[in-house]
Amino acid sequence: MAVEEPAEYTRAYRSETERLLRILRATGLWHSEPDNETRSAWRGLLEDPDLTGEQFDAAFLVIYEERHSAAECWDRFLELHRRFGEPLGIPTQGVSELPREEPAADEDFDEAADEDFGEDFDEAAGRGAEARFLHLAVVWPHSRRSVPADLFLASGRTYQLRLGIGEPAADNLLPPSSPALPEGPLDHADDDGRGDWLQVTAVSAELHLPAERYWIFLPLHGDAWVCHCPPGGRHGCAPDHRGRHLHIPFVTPEEPGPARLLLIVSHRGNQLQSATATFSVAAAERPGGATGAVVDHTLTPGFTGLDALPRRAAAVRVGRRDGAMTVDVTAEDGPAAAFWLSEHQVVAVLEQVRADLLACHSELRVQEGREVRVNLLDRANRKDPDALRRDMTRLARRGWSLYQMVARTRPEREALRRVLDRPSTIQICRTELNDLAFPWALLYDIPVEADAPLGQCGPGWEQLRRDPTARACPDRTRHPLNTLCPYGFWGFKHIIEQPASVPGGGRVHLEAGPAGAAPSLTVARSTRFDPTGVERHLAALRAFFPDLRVCDRKDAFRLALTGAPSTGVYFFGHGLPARVGEDTTPTVLEIGHDDRILPEDLAAWGEAPEWEQWARSGGPLVFLNGCHTVDHDARTWLPFVDVLAGLHAAGVIGTEITVVRGLAEEFAERFWELMLSGQDVGSALHRTRMELLGRGNVLGLAYTAYCSAALRLRTAG
Structure with a gap:
């Protein structure tokens, strides 16, 4: 991952706004609060030598007014600047090098910072050694004070979800009965044995969320922390540059009503734990709302045993909401797709899939005046090539329809193909109390028309005959429309696992x-x-x-x-x-x-x-x-x-x-x-x-x- 080098300023600042923006660029807020486009726009202003001070301020104002991320970050920075004064040791002009103890991430890494600005964070203290918990709260972005759980959130307004792992805060939205994260050292250790980098993903159908990936570091003991070190690498940050909480911004919908946010904590593609937060949205903030959260899936209690979990290319979280099945697909670089199906749709899909599979080996015939199911397979449980082609064609058409249900738009389908172009292991995680199934193995990711004949992929079928352990077509990059290839089916191309949510005190079995x-x-x-x-x-x-x-x-x-x-x-x-x-x-x-x-x-x-x-x-x-x-x-x-x-x-x-x-x-x-x-x-x-x-x-x-x-x-x- 690229790291932004310290800026060099060879000229005096042209306005007070530029001076403050240089200060902001040298702080951790630059890499945590604004989105990538805002940082790029601000960087362009600072590096443009032709602007006068008046032109700089005018261009800055345009960015501030047009980009919500810019306004949020700038207001937050000015508030901290008023509270703490000039950051010590950060010059703003005429220098060739800026002191910075921790590495700063570039545009492809965007992480939310913590309000514990300048607080000494002692990783060796071992707080929370008895149990470590996921804890959540909604906070106002400027003050970082928690929003009362009985308050309606205002429509069209920005809030932040505050997340921590360790000793729960008093304003934790998750109930005390949530799965505890019991004592025990982590088996797998990043950063020379000091802990593990965990990825956090947030998705919502109602809330507006940045398409970002977030990271938090879980040490061997005590509370997790956020910093600006590149995930997976060594820590170069000082303890007093770390914070105990990750902050994920979200914007409530313009229309009042209920809203939901799904949160997934993962390690190497394994969904360790997921939670659902629910909110009440009204035209304005007022009492009478109901904000809450619940942990609905736990793969490995205690966030332990992480070294034994193999890396997963993609993860699918399947939940239930108001009689519907909700599905969120995430990859290592962030969310890929999200959709929901009514229970009626799920039942209908399964009936169709089961009928298709059943027709591949048996059919109903009338014998002696009554219906009898007749086996279509020979003594060796085989079918001839023509019959196999008919079976595969039927399933491919059904599988392409299923694929479009999972990824409804072309960008989502392209994102899935990018993540799952090569054979992968996909993890399906059902939330607790969710008893709806989905035929993942039948998904077919090669586009086919409903009534067109399908042409066989010669290299794919030859690969199958040559090597039954193969999971990829040698010609997979050149599949035209209406191609029938065995490796178009997820069940033949990928390894699909569906581990159950592990009960308290247990661990995923290997x-x-x-x-x-x-x-x-x-x-x-x-x-x-x-x-x-x-x-x-x-x-x-x-x-x-x-x-x-x-x-x-x-x-x-x-x-x-x-x-x-x-x-x-x-x-x-x-x-x-x-x-x-x-x-x-x-x-x-x-x-x-x-x-x-x-x-x-x-x-x-x-x-x-x-x-x-x-x-x-x-x-x-x-x-x-x-x-x-x-x-x-x-x-x-x-x-x-x-x-x-x-x-x-x-x-x-x-x-x-x-x-x-x-x-x-x-x-x-x-x-x-x-x-x-x-x-x-x-x-x-x-x-x-x-x-x-x-x-x-x-x-x-x-x-x-x-x-x-x-x-x-x-x-x-």
Whole structure:
């Protein structure tokens, strides 16, 4: 990152305004308050030798009146100048070098400064060692005093969101019950072991926010701080140049009403924690408003274990608001897209996607006067090239429609392509209490028309035949309109992970199963299947797992889960519809012939102290290979995922549609084989998908990983 060199002034200032602007340029406010365009305009004035003092003042006034950022920064600077006087040691004319202890960032780095101007900040004091919290407040930009939570914000006015990490302030908007950040040193250390740089992103559909990325440094102990050192590098700033809070400016909408701001704290693309702040906006400030905030996703409590989290190219935060699914896409350089879908739209999308996937391997036919679903796959679960092309064409058209839902404008689509041009790992984070799903693997990012024939991408298909581990088309930069390439699908090009929000005291799992034990698998099977086929499947699994614990009764399965810890848990059976009057997920799990397992059952089992062994010794990887039979709901397996995460399961693999038993068996056998060979979930899932695709079967896209893509089995290898 470029660093602005200290300015050199070889002439006297031409007006009092220029003198003060030179002072501003030599302070930290220059790099934190104004936006890039304002800094550039001011720099142009200071470096223009032809302006007279009167012309300088006139040009400055134009910038001040036309640029909101300029007015905010200048007013803030004059206030501080009146309070503290001339900054010590900063000459304003006739010098060749300006003393500056900390490096200053150039236009591509813009960070909000703190009001603790000149306060000594002792990083070694270790305050907040017992627990560190995210804390938020809304403040007026000039005084930096907090806005009361019961005050309506004025429409069309600028405020700032103040953010800190450490010991909460008294005016914290987040409730005391928010997830604590417990004691513990950070595993990963930037700046020669002194802490970690965290990125903060703010997005809103109602508020006007600068498209900026913000950074805050979290030391090994005590409160986080902001400074003007380049993120990722060493600190050259003095302790008394640091502040405890990050300030993010926002402008309220012109129309009164509710407004919402989504805040994401991330590290190397991993969304560590997110929060939603809500505001009441009126024509003018007045009592009776309601400003609040809530933490709605936590990937790793305590902001610990950061070194183990692999870098992620893009992150997608999925929340709920007023019956809608809200989605915000961020990359390492800032926000990329934001959109919302009504619950009706989400359900409709999933119905269409499931119908498309289902049509790829089965169809309804009338036999002997009744409708029967007929399998279209051959004995090896394959389809011929012409049938595969029809399947891919149908899915590509659906996937392009989904892609336009995620990125509705051309600039947003270009931003996504720029971020995700190459194979990447994308992290999908669902906020707490959000049970809506979205078919991310089906997104198709090559433009196609609704009724035009699609031309096959020869290099892409040849790459697939040559290397099932490949994730990029050799010809990806030259895909014309209406191109059918396997790597246009996100599920074939990218690794997509959907880790659950980690319960208090937990940590995102990167290993599954107990250490030092032989591979073991606990199986909940249905007895409704043909016993010969099931025994063949169990024999194949036994070749991978010498310790195979097969259960066909609910009670036996519960006891097996709380017995000796296993590497994996495998549900193999039908997904049954919930009974009339049951307040539960639309699909429940079948075991044996008549027994059923609900998410509420698992939660009840988890009350027993024996379940704590999953937390102590390492929870298993759970594979839900039950077939959906009547699912038309957007929740699918998500209630099971959340309950299992609360029980400290390392992760969950699930299907989104009905899958014929032979394909379900083949997919599970190959997946477990790859996992036990040492591959992580992301690689094993992707390779199994691609091997199926190479044989004419697209249904690997029906499987989803609800865990970290980097998750491995402890007993593997």
